[in-house]
Amino acid sequence: MTAQLEKPTAREALVRLSGVRKSFGDHEVLRGVDLQIDRGEVLCLIGPSGSGKSTLLRCINELETVDDGVVFLEDTPIGHIAEGGRLRRMRPRMVARQRREIGMVFQRFNLFPHMTVLENIVEAPVRVRREPIGEVRERAQGLLERVGLSTHADHYPAQLSGGQQQRVAIARALAMRPKLMLFDEPTSALDPELVGEVLDVMRGLARTGMTMVVVTHEMGFARDVADRIAFMDDGTIVEIGDPATVLGNPSHQRTRTFLTAIRR
Amino acid sequence: MSQVLTPKDVPLRRDRQPYAERHWGTWAGAAVAMAIVAALIASLATNKNLDYGVITRNLTAGPVLRGLLTTFVMSIVGMVIGLVLGTLVALARMSSNRVLQAVAFAYIWFFRGVPLLVQLLVWGNLGLLFATLSLRIPFTQIVLVEANTNKVVTATVAACLGLGLHEAAYMAEIVRGGILAVDVGQGEAATALGMTSSLAMRRIVLPQALRVIIPPTGNQFISLLKASSLVSVIAGGDLLTAVENISAVNYRTMELLAVASFWYLVIVSVLSIGQHFLERRLSRGHQR
Numbered sequence: 001m002t003a004q005l006e007k008p009t010a011r012e013a014l015v016r017l018s019g020v021r022k023s024f025g026d027h028e029v030l031r032g033v034d035l036q037i038d039r040g041e042v043l044c045l046i047g048p049s050g051s052g053k054s055t056l057l058r059c060i061n062e063l064e065t066v067d068d069g070v071v072f073l074e075d076t077p078i079g080h081i082a083e084g085g086r087l088r089r090m091r092p093r094m095v096a097r098q099r100r101e102i103g104m105v106f107q108r109f110n111l112f113p114h115m116t117v118l119e120n121i122v123e124a125p126v127r128v129r130r131e132p133i134g135e136v137r138e139r140a141q142g143l144l145e146r147v148g149l150s151t152h153a154d155h156y157p158a159q160l161s162g163g164q165q166q167r168v169a170i171a172r173a174l175a176m177r178p179k180l181m182l183f184d185e186p187t188s189a190l191d192p193e194l195v196g197e198v199l200d201v202m203r204g205l206a207r208t209g210m211t212m213v214v215v216t217h218e219m220g221f222a223r224d225v226a227d228r229i230a231f232m233d234d235g236t237i238v239e240i241g242d243p244a245t246v247l248g249n250p251s252h253q254r255t256r257t258f259l260t261a262i263r264r
Numbered sequence: 265m266s267q268v269l270t271p272k273d274v275p276l277r278r279d280r281q282p283y284a285e286r287h288w289g290t291w292a293g294a295a296v297a298m299a300i301v302a303a304l305i306a307s308l309a310t311n312k313n314l315d316y317g318v319i320t321r322n323l324t325a326g327p328v329l330r331g332l333l334t335t336f337v338m339s340i341v342g343m344v345i346g347l348v349l350g351t352l353v354a355l356a357r358m359s360s361n362r363v364l365q366a367v368a369f370a371y372i373w374f375f376r377g378v379p380l381l382v383q384l385l386v387w388g389n390l391g392l393l394f395a396t397l398s399l400r401i402p403f404t405q406i407v408l409v410e411a412n413t414n415k416v417v418t419a420t421v422a423a424c425l426g427l428g429l430h431e432a433a434y435m436a437e438i439v440r441g442g443i444l445a446v447d448v449g450q451g452e453a454a455t456a457l458g459m460t461s462s463l464a465m466r467r468i469v470l471p472q473a474l475r476v477i478i479p480p481t482g483n484q485f486i487s488l489l490k491a492s493s494l495v496s497v498i499a500g501g502d503l504l505t506a507v508e509n510i511s512a513v514n515y516r517t518m519e520l521l522a523v524a525s526f527w528y529l530v531i532v533s534v535l536s537i538g539q540h541f542l543e544r545r546l547s548r549g550h551q552r
């Protein structure tokens with residue numbers, strides 16, 4: 001692996017990607033991505049389908065292993081150990097330990113259908129972090145209140161609407177007290193009238209200072225909530241900046257074309 | 265050319281039972297079936313060659329009940345071996361390790377391919393191949409335990425081994441199918457929460473796979489129970505062996521086969537009821 005090993009530069013950086021490359025077979029999906037996400041920042045990732053947004057998120061929590069480059073969380077490279085100027089693959093158990101710090105919300109919710117809402121939320125803190133169940137239950141109830149579902153603790157996921165399921169999925173990720181939350185098109189699988197309730201929860205979360213990377217097509221949300229917006233195309237970040245500039249006055253033709261297409 | 269009907273041509277009056285007159289064939293079929301069943305019952309009930317006293321007397325005879333217990337225990341042990349080993353073989357087959365994959369594949373190929381009767385005979389006659397079984401420290405002559413093969417691998421043990429190893433080959437494929445039926449998003453969500461792959465398998469994937477695994481497993485259990493009657497070839501002490509021993513003396517073959525059939529049907533019925541409740545429990549959280 002030919003990665004640079006210097007520590008993240010800015011002190012407030014929580015995540016830093018450096019020269020990240022990823023291929024599936026012959027198809028290079030990420031072509032050298034450099035990106036820094038600061039603590040407390042909300043970064044929205046936009047871009048056409050197939051441009052590599054999901055893959056980028058999945059490289060951050062090691063659901064995919066990068067081919068080249070490094071992802072740092074705080075000062076530690078994800079999935080690797082720096083040893084004598086080289087990066088060595090970590091044991092799977094250690095990678096799992098790193099993932100605890102990073103919550104992820106999927107487009108299709110992926111709640112555990114054989115568990116109630118409360119069991120879904122309590123599962124990982126109890127089984128993975130080995131926290132006492134009583135404490136976790138209390139915290140889970142608090143989280144359910146936060147996402148507006150305190151009366152649904154004993155429901156099974158199949159009894160909830162898509163919007164409710166996604167809010168439970170957010171609560172489930174938060175129960176691990178992550179440092180970073182990744183959202184992969186969290187409202188794309190929802191009926192239009194249910195999008196708002198999920199975005200509201202995410203807005204509230206952003207206000208608490210959570211660091212968030214959100215892949216989304218909801219331009220209104222991106223404009224209001226994001227600190228920065230990154231436009232991805234063909235495996236690279238074409239343009240990154242504050243929402244007003246990227247959405248209102250983009251400097252690249254590809255960004256303009258994309259924005260025109262989705263506003264139509 | 266067919267005539268085109270306009271709404272005006274269609275009569276407005278509706279039949280209350282539009283297709284009532286079409287039940288003709290069904291009625292005829294039912295009548296024939298009932299006639300056949302009645303004839304069968306009559307021929308059995310009035311059959312002078314069938315001694316019902318022999319049946320009722322042997323139904324609860326000591327050797328029969330002991331055989332019944334052996335059959336039941338053998339099936340349970342065989343099924344437990346099949347489930348545990350089958351799950352391990354399925355996990356090996358799905359692992360990323362090529363050696364494990366190959367071993368699992370070979371296991372399924374062999375134990376599914378060789379007829380169960382042949383496998384039972386091999387286990388029952390293991391003493392012909394190895395007179396003694398011993399556990400020794402590798403590459404030395406120091407023997408830790410040594411025993412006569414025929415003492416260790418009794419007919420019952422041979423039967424349990426034979427049934428279990430054979431069953432595992434089938435269960436491996438059933439378990440693998442169940443695991444593959446679980447949405448990959450489930451494993452990913454578990455992984456993203458920081459679960460190790462074994463915890464995710466145990467807590468998230470396998471419980472969901474179980475819903476798919478249980479119905480065919482019920483079938484497997486029933487066919488294993490019935491296949492356990494093959495054990496009579498190695499004098500396994502099972503239900504069929506027990507009734508055959510009795511009929512060898514009193515020559516009432518049909519009566520004793522009826523006794524065996526009765527008990528096989530009883531166990532299968534009990535198992536089916538158990539399966540029903542298990543499936544209901546596992547369907548928690550799933551809407552039909």
Ligand SMILES: Nc1ncnc2c1ncn2[C@@H]1O[C@H](COP(=O)(O)OP(=O)(O)O)[C@@H](O)[C@H]1O
Pocket residue numbers: 024029047048049050051052053054055056
């Ligand atoms: N596991 C995979 N195997 C093969 N190709 C993949 C895999 N995951 C993603 N891809 C491909 O990588 C490209 C980028 O995918 P993705 O990151 O999902 O894009 P986006 O989320 O921006 O739509 C697509 O062309 C997709 O087909």
Ligand SMILES: [Mg+2]
Pocket residue numbers: 053054055184185
């Ligand atoms: Mg995507």
